[in-house]
Amino acid sequence: MHAPSVLVVGAGFGGIAAAIELRAHGIRDVTILDAAPGLGGTWLHNTYPGAACDVPSHLYSFSFAQRTDWSRLCSPQPEILAYLQDVAREFGVDELVETGVRIVAADRPHTGAPWTLTAQDGRTWSADVLIVATGQLNRPVVPDIPGVESFAGHAFHSARWDHGHDLRGRRVAVIGTGASAVQFVPAIAPQVGHLSVFQRSGNWFLPRRNRAFPRWWRAAIEHVPGLARWRRRFITEYCESITLMIRHPATWGRLGKLYSTLFMRSQLRDPQLRRAVWPDYTFGCKRVLFSSHWLPALQRDNVSLETEKITEIVPEGVRTADGRTHEVDTIIWGTGFAATDFMFPMEITGPGGRSLTDEWAGGAHAYLGMTVPGFPSMFVLYGPNTNTSGGSIIRYLEHQVRYVRETLQEAQRRGVRAVEVRGDVERAYDAEIQARFTGTAWTRCDSWYRDEHGRIVTNWPGYMREYDERTRRVDPADYVFH
Numbered sequence: 001m002h003a004p005s006v007l008v009v010g011a012g013f014g015g016i017a018a019a020i021e022l023r024a025h026g027i028r029d030v031t032i033l034d035a036a037p038g039l040g041g042t043w044l045h046n047t048y049p050g051a052a053c054d055v056p057s058h059l060y061s062f063s064f065a066q067r068t069d070w071s072r073l074c075s076p077q078p079e080i081l082a083y084l085q086d087v088a089r090e091f092g093v094d095e096l097v098e099t100g101v102r103i104v105a106a107d108r109p110h111t112g113a114p115w116t117l118t119a120q121d122g123r124t125w126s127a128d129v130l131i132v133a134t135g136q137l138n139r140p141v142v143p144d145i146p147g148v149e150s151f152a153g154h155a156f157h158s159a160r161w162d163h164g165h166d167l168r169g170r171r172v173a174v175i176g177t178g179a180s181a182v183q184f185v186p187a188i189a190p191q192v193g194h195l196s197v198f199q200r201s202g203n204w205f206l207p208r209r210n211r212a213f214p215r216w217w218r219a220a221i222e223h224v225p226g227l228a229r230w231r232r233r234f235i236t237e238y239c240e241s242i243t244l245m246i247r248h249p250a251t252w253g254r255l256g257k258l259y260s261t262l263f264m265r266s267q268l269r270d271p272q273l274r275r276a277v278w279p280d281y282t283f284g285c286k287r288v289l290f291s292s293h294w295l296p297a298l299q300r301d302n303v304s305l306e307t308e309k310i311t312e313i314v315p316e317g318v319r320t321a322d323g324r325t326h327e328v329d330t331i332i333w334g335t336g337f338a339a340t341d342f343m344f345p346m347e348i349t350g351p352g353g354r355s356l357t358d359e360w361a362g363g364a365h366a367y368l369g370m371t372v373p374g375f376p377s378m379f380v381l382y383g384p385n386t387n388t389s390g391g392s393i394i395r396y397l398e399h400q401v402r403y404v405r406e407t408l409q410e411a412q413r414r415g416v417r418a419v420e421v422r423g424d425v426e427r428a429y430d431a432e433i434q435a436r437f438t439g440t441a442w443t444r445c446d447s448w449y450r451d452e453h454g455r456i457v458t459n460w461p462g463y464m465r466e467y468d469e470r471t472r473r474v475d476p477a478d479y480v481f482h
Helices: 015-024 077-090 180-190 217-223 227-247 251-269 271-277 294-298 393-413 423-435 465-469
Strands: 006-009 029-033 105-107 114-119 124-128 129-132 154-157 171-175 194-198 303-308 310-315 318-319 324-329 330-335 346-351 377-380 419-422 480-481
Touching: 006 015, 006 114, 006 124, 015 029, 015 077, 015 393, 029 124, 105 227, 114 129, 154 294, 171 180, 171 318, 180 294, 217 227, 227 251, 227 465, 251 271, 251 294, 271 294, 271 303, 294 303, 377 393, 393 419, 393 465, 393 480, 419 423
Parallel strands: 006 029, 006 129, 105 346, 129 377, 154 330, 171 194, 171 330, 194 303
Antiparallel strands: 105 114, 114 124, 310 318, 318 324, 419 480
């Protein structure tokens, strides 16, 4: 049978990796659709001051497209975006991207029919295979706080930064203290008149100064044989050690907590501020953050940390549970993403009118995080339970796209139009994955890793090397070929 046609939704790292893998193995009819004006995904949208990856670049990059010229340990957003654009161009897949296409629905009326995708403007595309590569961290969330629309000043989300709005000398409120805020607050604090940072819960921190590499080190990486490979291997093991701490909170996790405690105490001289920022949950239950600049920024004279609950937004600013009104000119939402919604609100409908929304009503699930029974030849990249707490999602994506490609080739060899995972296989896998969270730090608090039912739907419960092994080969017995 001829090679299948493929539609990929999302032109970030996952979508680009999928196109490269498929085209390199003879599946040439690939189209990538993205709502943005260009390729890049997360790294196109997130342009806030200080934006960078908190995974070192030698690991946060494709194994088949390594670079020796990274400017620093954890590259800033423009460098990561340029890298992805360069790789797409180098492998000739940048031409496959159709931008400005917001897909709202995907439908496969019966197994013998193709997938038909419908855009917001009414345009449609059809293909044998659907790959959803929208990721987990793509839809910014603004919390449902009373009075949000009444604010008389200017407000925006950090993931859609308004570079035309001058913050110099303004009274600014930052709502949220997650990974994005930890990067942009130190960057904007010296510019603003006053910065009020509203914290719901504190974070565990590990150090990261992220200075530019000295010239001698960059020369060594470029010219010393094997040094770049050793660097990547070292970073991999360091990242796996963080997962080790999260998986074993009573033993290895105590070492992580001790390291974090010593670092945080060394940066926090004010005992009152120290009490206010200190996390009240198990180390590793929520995302451990890397910054050597956040805690010093909170100690600036023009920065105040507010821990009272926000009750409403008023025209003048932010009102808290103690009755105070914090008057501000600008509100920046650092409140993260709808991580547990995955590709929603896109409506995905399989044969017989089967709705993925209904299928996932009790929590998102997919075999190996990639494929769902009842949705033939549909694959999700960076899907349920494939987020990493201590590693690089790029590594997961590489294994996923290879696995998807091998699955499609198996269907091609059998001369069939569609392939879907068996229901009993997916259910057994899901039960196994959920059971692996028992006893880990992930279960010891409420976090964005969980959905509204408390089920952990975002994270992989083990190590990167374990996911590598689980996706190393496709077992045809796990699938039904139509």
